[in-house]
Structures are given as structure tokens and as C-alpha cells.
Amino acid sequence: MSKSRIEQKEQTRRAIIDAAISQLSAEQSFAGLSLREVTRQAGIAPTSFYRHFKDMEELGLTLVDECGLALRQIMRKARKQFEEGGSVIITSVKIFMEITETSPNIFRLLFHERSGTMRALRTAVDREIQYFIVELTDYVQSIGYDKVSAYAQAEAMVAIVFNAGAELLAAKASQRKEIEKRAIMQLRYIATGAHTLHIAKSKI
Amino acid sequence: MSKSRIEQKEQTRRAIIDAAISQLSAEQSFAGLSLREVTRQAGIAPTSFYRHFKDMEELGLTLVDECGLALRQIMRKARKQFEEGGSVIITSVKIFMEITETSPNIFRLLFHERSGTMRALRTAVDREIQYFIVELTDYVQSIGYDKVSAYAQAEAMVAIVFNAGAELLAAKASQRKEIEKRAIMQLRYIATGAHTLHIAKSKI
DNA sequence: ATTTTCAGCGTACACTTGTACGCACAAAGT
């Protein structure tokens, strides 16, 4: 019944992480968390925090990693669904919407810290988003676009999707469908716009 | 030589506002400001703060208003330049770039607080952005698009421009031109995409 | 069986924070 030491340690480590995530909200960004409050909710003494993390920043980086993991799982899911013959645009958006419902706090972290105050977190978030963009760029390039155009498209699309995601976090359930529709429409604009300009260019 | 009372009051009020703005940076969002530090820099006693603002939130709203003013001046400038025969896309982007260089801190406020922790600030920022979107929607609608499509285009464009703006804040001078070019390209995608789809739709 | 390791605790300290209260003193109002 008793746990081994490493099991025990991992358990309270998770308790800290979970406490931190649960305290994130629209009203509290990571920078607003306090070590004491996190440890209080995790059920340990404030000073015990240091047995697991050097400081709050290190915890923050761990959280961002966690988000990155979630994001990459989404991406894999999207790619799978796409290879089975779905539209890239629609599946991507739908899956993105899904997570904002499922675990809004993890998602919020990404939003807050992208323009947040801690440099390490900002760059970490940027890296995750960049991962997204690069992945999409590769795909677009494989369809026949040049690198520059592909990147522009990918970046624009990610910006649109994230923008929609931010709207979703604040929206009521009744507005959700509408936001989703609009995001899809916007992505279509970009895709067909790039297509049209591509055709026009190759005609010359 | 001595100032009238209202002049004096306005002067220290500005000192507070300026101190607050100057303390905003990539490393410190508004929520991270402390009343004491602001007053310290403004050169007044902490408690004197209350002679001008009910609390920090009220100061925050004042700052957002200040940003809104700046934004609207930009918009007017863009409209003017556009009526003299410039491209909407290019002039808008250029002017937007201009301000991120001129007064990055004011602009940063918009970014941080859009996904910030204080609800009042968030809604205030949203209102300013919405103003932008509506203005653009009207224009797009006047070209012959229906309301829904016009709004989708406008929102997408604003998202792109703001995204570029955020990139600019972190970018070195050497990358600036590239970011600007890309943003313009992305806006073009949206515009021609909407156009192409519009044509296709009306043919049916 | 003995020793080592180390997660977790409690105490303690030095800070910073917001703000309540009352006084001073110059400008505005009479």
C-alpha cells in the first residue's frame, strides 16, 4: 500500500502542476500565481516547493511543455483524420475548438503567456506555435507553393485559428458554432486567395 | 509662475499616467504594476494616488482610452491617405507599423491586456479593436460584399495586422521589412480569396 | 542492522503591497 519514494515524489509533483493549472483562469495568469497559494492547494508546505522546482519560472516552463504535448497530440490527430480524406481546414478547426472546450485552462496559458511577462515562457510558447506553423508550411509547400508563400499562408492560418480560439474562451455556448463557421470561412479566403494569386502568377 | 490648482492637478495626473506607461514593458504588464512604484516614479506619495484615481483599475481604463485615441488617429490618417488614392491594405499596414515603432509601450498595453487578467481592461481593449473591425467591415461592405462575409474579412485582416504588430514588437530592425511584406501578402490572400469566392458564388 | 538520503515541515525574517487616518498649507471662494 505504501508508495515507493520516486512514486511519492512524482505524485506531489503532479499535485503542484495540477494546482497551478487549476488556478489559472481568465482572471489570473501564470505571473499572478503565488508559490504559497499553489503549494497550499497542492497540500504541501511552501518550502517543499523547492524540492521539485528551482522557482516559479521552472514550473511555468513545465506547464508550457505540457501544453505543447497536448498541442502535438492534436496535430497528430488532425493529420490522421486528414489522411483519411478529410479537409485540412475543417478538421484542424474542429479539433482546435475541441480542446478549448475540453481544457480551457491549458489553452489559456498559451494565450496569456504568448504576450506574458516572463521571457522564458514567451519564447517557450512561441516555440510551440512555431512548431504548428512549420508543420503547416510543410504541407502547403507539398501542394506546390514556394516556401515564402507557404509560410505566409501557414502563419496567417494559425493566427486566424488562435484568434478564433481566444474568442471561444470568452464566448457563450450559443456563439460557438458561429465562430467556428467564420473561422472556416476565413481560412478558405486565405487558401483560395493564395491559389488564385498563384495561378495568376504562373500565367505570366 | 505659480500654477493654478487645476493645472497643478492635471500635471501630477499626467505624471502618474506617464509613469505607468513608462513602466510597461515586455517584462511588465499592467497587472504587474504596483501603485507604490508608479507613485514613486511620478514623484508623489503613495497615498496621493487616490486623489486622482479610485484604484489601479481606473488608471488602467484611462490608459486604454489613451490607446484608443491613438488608434483612432491612426485610422483617420489611414482613411485620408486612402481617399487620396492609396491602397487600403498597404496604407493600413504601413501606418500600423509606424505606431509600433513610435510608441511601443502604448501598443504593448493593447496586446497584453487583450488577454490580460483584469476584465474591465479586457473589455475596453476589445471595444477598441471592435471599433477597428466595424470600420473595416463597413468599407468592405460598401464594395459589394454581404455583411457576414465583410465581417469575416475584416476580422481576419485585423487579426493578421495585430499578429504582425506583435511580431514587430519582438523583432529586430532588420526583420521589420520582411514582416511588413508578409503581412501585406497575407492581407492580399484574404482580399482576393474573398473576391474569388464571391465571383464563383454569383455565377451560380 | 546501520547508515545515508532526501521529501516534507515549521519557524523565522526581511520585504513589498494597498490603504486608512489625520495634518499641513496654499489656492479659491466669500
Place this chain on the structure above:
DNA sequence: ACTTTGTGCGTACAAGTGTACGCTGAAAAT
């Protein structure tokens, strides 16, 4: 000339912060 008004100041306090230090007790290593 006298009174009112109100900005600004200094003091004071309670609450919250991060973290240094030394101890405990059980698991792991010997």
C-alpha cells in the same frame, strides 16, 4: 480678512510574498 476646499505628505498597520535554515522520519543503500 476669513473660511472653505482639497492636493499632497507622513505615519502606521495588516496581510501577503519568497526563501533560508534546521529538523524529522521513513525509504533506500550499505
